[in-house]
Amino acid sequence: MLEMRIPSHQLRDLLKLYFIMGSQNTDKDPRFVLEEAIQGGITLFQFREKGEGAKTGGEKEELARSLMQLCRNHGIPFIVNDDIDLAIAIDADGVHVGQDDEDVAAVRERIGDKILGVSAHTLKEVEEAIEDGADYLGIGPIFPTGTKPDAKKPQGDTLIRAVRKEKIDIPIVGIGGITAENASFVIQSGADGISLISAISQAASPKESSKQLLERIMVPLAQNK
Ligand SMILES: Cc1ncc(COP(=O)(O)OP(=O)(O)O)c(N)n1
Numbered sequence: 720m721l722e723m724r725i726p727s728h729q730l731r732d733l734l735k736l737y738f739i740m741g742s743q744n745t746d747k748d749p750r751f752v753l754e755e756a757i758q759g760g761i762t763l764f765q766f767r768e769k770g771e772g773a774k775t776g777g778e779k780e781e782l783a784r785s786l787m788q789l790c791r792n793h794g795i796p797f798i799v800n801d802d803i804d805l806a807i808a809i810d811a812d813g814v815h816v817g818q819d820d821e822d823v824a825a826v827r828e829r830i831g832d833k834i835l836g837v838s839a840h841t842l843k844e845v846e847e848a849i850e851d852g853a854d855y856l857g858i859g860p861i862f863p864t865g866t867k868p869d870a871k872k873p874q875g876d877t878l879i880r881a882v883r884k885e886k887i888d889i890p891i892v893g894i895g896g897i898t899a900e901n902a903s904f905v906i907q908s909g910a911d912g913i914s915l916i917s918a919i920s921q922a923a924s925p926k927e928s929s930k931q932l933l934e935r936i937m938v939p940l941a942q943n944k
């Protein structure tokens with residue numbers, strides 16, 4: 720079957736409300752949280768099983784397959800964070816890597832036309848990621864976050880605005896400390912979407928939180944067009 724890289728316009732739509740979660744991010748059953756988030760309207764999901772309390776080995780793969788099936792039931796692409804071997808083993812829809820993970824060009828070689836997301840914190844990293852085959856960029860942390868202990872210093876909208884000022888049009892998602900209260904700020908900076916963990920995974924109702932986040936970004940997204 721002839722495959723091809725996902726077109727940017729299609730990816731922009733997927734990046735609107737990009738939920739990221741691992742079992743370590745919630746006290747609830749992660750399958751329940753993901754199903755609720757899907758019902759609430761998330762547009763993309765990333766499996767990020769890492770850090771204290773995260774599953775490993777067979778348990779991690781079993782959870783990945785279970786969450787991927789929920790996504791497949793609703794036509795939501797399933798992205799795996801960091802673990803390229805796992806992504807290939809379960810035929811995930813894509814991967815996300817950062818500056819301290821496997822080399823981007825090597826990952827592109829390994830995954831073929833699957834979706835490839837790359838974290839970038841400077842214009843140089845943005846340009847290198849594009850050169851090496853990134854389909855989208857994750858830029859942040861925009862705001863302070865307690866979810867990723869080794870996160871870099873919050874940068875606000877500075878880099879997103881700088882990228883757009885350079886007329887670099889790659890799909891971008893903001894990440895880091897994003898909530899319903901500050902989501903529109905991220906879109907107004909020129910991002911195509913918001914990606915987040917605790918605003919949904921820690922919510923009393925992941926479904927209602929997802930719906931509210933989507934409501935908060937619809938107008939600024941329309942204004943970016
Ligand atoms: C969409 C998105 N953006 C950024 C990240 C962070 O990736 P990375 O810098 O590799 O850090 P870890 O998430 O691996 O701790 C992401 N995962 N997703």
Ligand SMILES: Cc1ncsc1CCOP(=O)(O)O
Binds near residue numbers: 870895897914915
């Ligand atoms: C994975 C990641 N990368 C930069 S900040 C972050 C954590 C985002 O979690 P939250 O949305 O709970 O701040």
Ligand SMILES: [Mg+2]
Binds near residue numbers: 800801815816817820
């Ligand atoms: Mg990583």
